[in-house]
Amino acid sequence: MKRGKKGFVCFKNDEPLKQTGNKVFEELSRVKLQELLLFDLEKLATATNNFHQSNKLGQGGFGPVYKGKLQNGQEIAVKRLSRASGQGQEEFMNEVMVISKLQHRNLVRLFGCCIEGDEKMLIYEYLPNKSLDVLIFDRSKSKLLDWRKRCDIIEGIARGLLYLHRDSRLRIIHRDLKTSNILLDEELNPKISDFGMARIFGGTEDHANTNRIVGTYGYMSPEYAMQGLFSEKSDVFSFGVLLLEIVSGRRNSSFYGDEHSLTLLGYTWAQWKEGNILSLIDSEIYEPNDHEDMLRVIHIGLLCVQELASDRPTMATVVSMLNSDVVFLPPPSQPAFILVQTVTTSELSEERQRVCSMNIISITEIRGR
Template identity: 60%
Template sequence: MARAEIGKRLHSAVWNVILDIDIRNALIFCRGCRILVFEKNLSKIDLMNEYQPKHVRLVIAITMLSAFALLLLAILAWYKLRPKGRREEDTISMPIAHESKSFPHYEEESQEEDLELPTFDLATISAATDQFALRNKIGQGGFGPVYKGELPNRLEVAVKRLSQNSGQGLREFKNEVILIAKLQHRNLVRLLGCCIQGDEKMLVYEYLANKSLDNFIFDRIKRKLLPWSIRFNIVLGIARGLLYLHQDSRLRIIHRDLKTSNILLDREMNPKISDFGIARIFGGEITEEKTRRIIGTYGYMSPEYAMSGHFSVKSDVFSFGVIVLEIISGRKNWGFYDPDHDHNLIGHTWKLWNEKRSIELVDDILDGSFSKDEVLRCIQVALLSVQQRTEERPTMSTVVFMLSNENVELPQPKEPGFVSERSAMKIDSSSSGQDFHTGNHITFTTAEGR
């Protein structure tokens, strides 16, 4: 058969394969610049590039690209439409609308902000906590119960489960997601993800084996595990965590409920601030705010917040000062008792300070094993932090500086605020419409004229 005739028959066969997709009559293989064709009625023909029509190569290229594009679209469609909540961990984009009026400048930038947050399905969390078994319950707050759990990868977690009948808890859930998802600091508890499925809403945190500071510092046996070096490290760690919240993060955050039970301890006794359910964000030039819904804990609230609803970074400074005194003494501010007077821990410390006996405040369990200069410096910083007037309290940057520099001369404190429980209880007569809860955690609303 003539070479030209073979070329014509091959050309026709190629088009039959492409246009009619008659794979029974021919197969085409592309190899570089050659096309190898097998046809039922022809022996193998090696057609050189000079006999390969350009439009044939173009059609083959378009066909292959179209098939690839269809495959890619199918994969994308499957990814978008796949069932949710089936895997142990995924990622969601959670639209959160800001509710606080404390940060209008921040709201102008984003009225509704998408937060990329890892999520866990309900089955995984339920299995991790052994169906939320009572023996795994490690805490309870206004948000709801907290459970210890273990994920399939053996990672221990703490699960905060929103109480379904708690309106306050829902607000706190949204608030905590907004705040914690944006914050990263070694002295803040780390949020690992959340679970939002049906009526269930849960936050999943790193689990801290030593739980909260109050479990140690107010237990006469356990606080033997807290020598002065560890106590001082805890004080400094809390101060650095607060400094990050007030100044070093891109948001200015007021915690509003700082207390020993909200300070968690890791295996090395490093402190981590937790529970941001009632925290507030300040934006722009705003430095203080007033609320009619006062939520806090007796013994830790600043005078201006407890009596009139005013809060600022200096409110957290006051709470910090109380915590420092409790760490030094091993005694609670609220419910403090001394047979010689009716002061609380703040008033007792002030009395010792005036009598030049401040060293007597130190927990007797320490048995003299501490740095006297360090202890006296901490007491002085604490008294400065609990001053009655907000302008006389230091900022947290100043607090960290004073604690970290032994040679810095500190200012002399004046009489602090809330030196007795009676002065704190004046809230009863100065506010109306209050709803006092049992225990020392309170929530109440003050009535205001319009």
Template identity: 75%
Template sequence: MKLSINKRTSKSVNLEAWKSPSDPSVGNFYSSIFERPPNIIEVFIWNGSRPYWRSGPWNGEVFTGIQSMIDSYFFGFRGGDDGEGNIYIYYAVQNDDEFFIYNLNSKGELEETGWDDEKKEVQVLWTSRESKCDVYDLCGAFASCNSLSSPTCSCLRGFEPRNIEQWNIHNWTGGCVRRTPLQCERVNNKTTSTKEDGFLKLQMIKVPDFAEGLTVTSDICRSLCLENCSCLAYSHDDGIGCMSWTGNLRDIQQFQRGGLDLYVRVANGELDRGRNKTIIIIGTTIIGTLMIVICAYIFWRRTSNHPDIIQSSSRKKSNKASNKGGSPEDYASDNVIGEMSQIKLQELLKFDFEKLATATNNFHFSNKLGQGGFGPVYKGKLQDGREIAVKRLSRASGQGLQEFMNEVVVICKLQHRNLVRLVGCCIEGDEKMLMYEYMLNRSLDAFIFDPSKNKLLDWRTRYNIIEGIARGLLYLHRDSRLRIIHRDLKASNVLLDEELNPKISEFGMARIFGGGEDQANTSRIVGTYGYMSPEYAMQGLFSEKSDVFSFGVLILEIVTGRRNSSFYENEHALSLLGYVWIQWREDNILSLIDQGIYDPSHHNYISRCIHIGLLCAQELAKDRPAMAAVISMLNSETASLPPPSKPAFILRESMLNSKFPEECQNGCSINNVSITDVCGR
């Protein structure tokens, strides 16, 4: 591979990508050299006329913006000026035993491939897209991207988001703005200030794009930048020299190793704020530790001799039901409530009813977030400023009481980043309430099915949501202390936190499996129309594969932006599953994808997710993959997928024949539906 550009004629040798893996015509992506005199050379990948990726400055041995390229020995690149006006970068073969190929693929990724003699195959050894931070200018101006932090983007110290609302929903393109004006700016505005600006040092950084270069020492570089009011940052490297920036600082990335030191100009007050912050943190840590120790001791003294036990008022009622005979589901309810009576209240934080009434403004309608089979859900704000979601058991709901008991037993034993967290509970007389962490962005359905919001979830975000839900289900099925079948997985039961991470909620209908169980049978069908697997809806059989079916439907809804019920225009209309199946067989993938998220560079990823969704929604439970296999499929771009068979319920009439009540055909949860088998005499 060799890239070059002639400084006099501007003629260049570039690397161009194919339009697609099967179409060798010239695509949108190409790679070229960008040079800033006297000594700054970078390699860019362009998507048309827009930058898509860059290597960072070349220091004579390595590209400083590629984290894994610490030692030139491992890559063998050469570059510089040949003395005839040509700036070049090329790869030199290190020895005869190793041979590498550099290729720009149709997705705009530069790949290094090599032959693996043990596996007897060509393998990708390195790619320019090592993380999402490698996409050019992901975080906007004056912000840094760190793929290992959450959120991914953060403003540089001394800066704040330009638009805090957009920033909080992970739309970072607006970038950040300076919090305190520079001394130079105040002088120009005739505002008196005696304190000179200073520099904040950022270490292990991929420095911003389009620097201006000078061949001077580090000290002179600093002085020149400080004396120039237009200079916003500088960096120095022995192999490159002095680099300075007078425009917006873009495409900054925080590395864990390698990179360069970047010195960002800030007002003197920001330097003082950093010093004061360190003192405050140390003092607060010491005081906080002492307070925690004291409070823990007081709490232990008060509770050690008075363990409160949650007593179930419905235990007698459940025992009567079991004595009269019932399904395994009915006996399971007894077990749930029996286990409930063994949970000590100190395992959960107890709330007084009065405090919750105050937090929700006496359960005012304006704070109501929604309504479920359990009862209403309210937004509340505690005295310490924490926001919570309060689920209040409806007094008229006998089913809700059982769900309440079930939900506490299930969720208090679970802890996973993709499951909603239980904060506490309240049991006073007839009042029974559960408190959860409040999710700023509400539920997934509010985004993907709302035309005014669905564009806020780009493809990368939707993929992260799909993967997060999959990991949450795998935890329920295999990795938690209990084996749990959710039985009501749907878009409205997936909540999104402020960083748009998915969290599975609503465990009132969940079922705990014993160690040897892998499926169960019930005559009381619970769940939601359109998400139930056929064996569960028509025979009462449920297992892990029932949740897998629901997950498959959910994948297709996330990709298409359409509800599974949105195709029910007449008696014989196709369901979403039927529509996707027909378009898939006709290889008409584009008609399925939500146009608000479509990008040709993501086509293969989106197509793969549709394929996985169809595999999960296959009619026979034995054909559906387990969640562990689903996650493996999602994380592997190269592993081949088996062809899916026809999904269940491709027509609306086939779903209606499963005997759902008409009032539940719009997406509500079904809490109590009986199925009667008719047998001839």
């Protein structure tokens, strides 16, 4: 790292970038990254009241996130790298690299960073309504999100993903899309956050394989969770899970322990086959006039969580479907991961080594990222 002029900073990322094995990363390691405003540690400590617990917004695999207020009155969110996290070091550089190149109304905005001694932090815009999961899964708050607002949120997330996959200068797979990584601004507009796990694709590359599975079980596509294969269609699967959670107001994990061991995907499929969509809709938002629209959105969600990646639509098609530009929707087949099976981490590793059924989602006992 070296300081540039006027308080800006440039990074030299040769070592972290080589570890990725990605050709695009290697090319970018030979040039300077976009300059980011370098924040002073002392000013960030003042802004967050010395990172006081009362200002803590949340905790992720990267480390804690704090709310802060600069001297000019601007509110910020400070993501502080956990010093004990070796994995977080790589995620930090990855997130700086990815998001500094992006700009879209449905992606969280990065203001700058701080690197002093052992401290590494990312400074983002502060979004007052926190993350989507805080509202959507709280019965006392979910009523704030009526059907139209939920549709707007779903469409906003879809447009943000489309930008990552096709419309930005880079082709980016997020790999950790979930409700807690969707932040909401003062008008409840969605912004995709947390790019520590994101992967840049270059040239004609459209899929990759990894031995290091990152992300959140319940949102992972079967080919990624079981075989380490990921592509744009992996994000499409995660989007489908997220869509069904938004419509139903229930977590994909909310059915764990159910006598039939159904996931939300399994429950949705069962009710869909019976034509009983009323049981799928959050009771706080159902209106008869919206019935057909709700049916269509659930249909799109089921298409996104198909077992085979080739059967899932692209995000470009999803956006067209949501806007009704695509009138005819193909009938969905049974989605992946309709049942739950709890296994240990070692069992999951063994399971990935053999060809196995993709209709069972494996939930590890370890509560990690």
